[in-house]
Amino acid sequence: AQSVTQLDSQVPVFEEAPVELRCNYSSSVSVYLFWYVQYPNQGLQLLLKYLSGSTLVKGINGFEAEFNKSQTSFHLRKPSVHISDTAEYFCAYTGGFKTIFGAGTRLFVKA
Amino acid sequence: EPEVTQTPSHQVTQMGQEVILRCVPISNHLYFYWYRQILGQKVEFLVSFYNNEISEKSEIFDDQFSVERPDGSNFTLKIRSTKLEDSAMYFCASSDWTGGSPLHFGNGTRLTVT
Numbered sequence: 075a076q077s078v079t080q081l082d083s084q085v086p087v088f089e090e091a092p093v094e095l096r097c098n099y100s101s102s103v104s105v106y107l108f109w110y111v112q113y114p115n116q117g118l119q120l121l122l123k124y125l126s127g128s129t130l131v132k133g134i135n136g137f138e139a140e141f142n143k144s145q146t147s148f149h150l151r152k153p154s155v156h157i158s159d160t161a162e163y164f165c166a167y168t169g170g171f172k173t174i175f176g177a178g179t180r181l182f183v184k185a
Numbered sequence: 186e187p188e189v190t191q192t193p194s195h196q197v198t199q200m201g202q203e204v205i206l207r208c209v210p211i212s213n214h215l216y217f218y219w220y221r222q223i224l225g226q227k228v229e230f231l232v233s234f235y236n237n238e239i240s241e242k243s244e245i246f247d248d249q250f251s252v253e254r255p256d257g258s259n260f261t262l263k264i265r266s267t268k269l270e271d272s273a274m275y276f277c278a279s280s281d282w283t284g285g286s287p288l289h290f291g292n293g294t295r296l297t298v299t
Binding site: 106108110115116117118119120123125164168170171172173174175176177178 | 240
């Protein structure tokens with residue numbers, strides 16, 4: 075079955091530390107991959123997307139992700155996090171007429 | 186920047202009642218979606234809509250659900266005979282094409298069924 079798997083449900087990290095949020099996709103999914111962020115009481119916002127081309131994609135707020143076909147991964151990274159990055163992060167893929175989201179990773183940035 | 190707007194932000198209803206959740210997608214978008222997020226759980230796909238008909242729907246989207254685009258701007262989700270387990274955040278989204286086009290989400294309607 076097509077899916078994306080987010081390996082960590084929660085990631086606590088100190089401010090200004092680097093962070094990696096992990097996402098693996100099943101090889102049968104399309105290669106349209108996304109990361110979205112959800113701040114409290116808001117809808118989801120696009121962070122970045124991979125459609126084709128360069129495997130390193132840069133998004134908003136200093137985030138980037140690398141598409142790795144051999145490892146079927148699309149991990150999200152930021153070299154130095156801020157308190158304001160505390161949010162829920164969702165990896166997603168599109169298939170047919172829908173976008174399917176992973177279970178989410180709660181990033182909690184501590185001072 | 187254009188936004189997807191949803192009304193109301195919070196809806197409380199009694200079990201068995203009908204509710205209509207409203208959305209105004211971004212004006213030049215062609216694809217429309219409803220998603221559901223039960224508190225603390227994942228974002229679940231309900232239905233996609235294009236060219237005035239359902240393109241795809243999930244197993245959740247059973248006969249108690251329906252969608253409509255009654256005019257050129259609104260996109261609605263109707264839930265007939267609500268159940269307690271329908272309590273969730275309902276998000277509307279739109280995109281200008283399918284496949285690799287990202288979704289633009291509204292801020293959601295929190296539905297509470299008592």
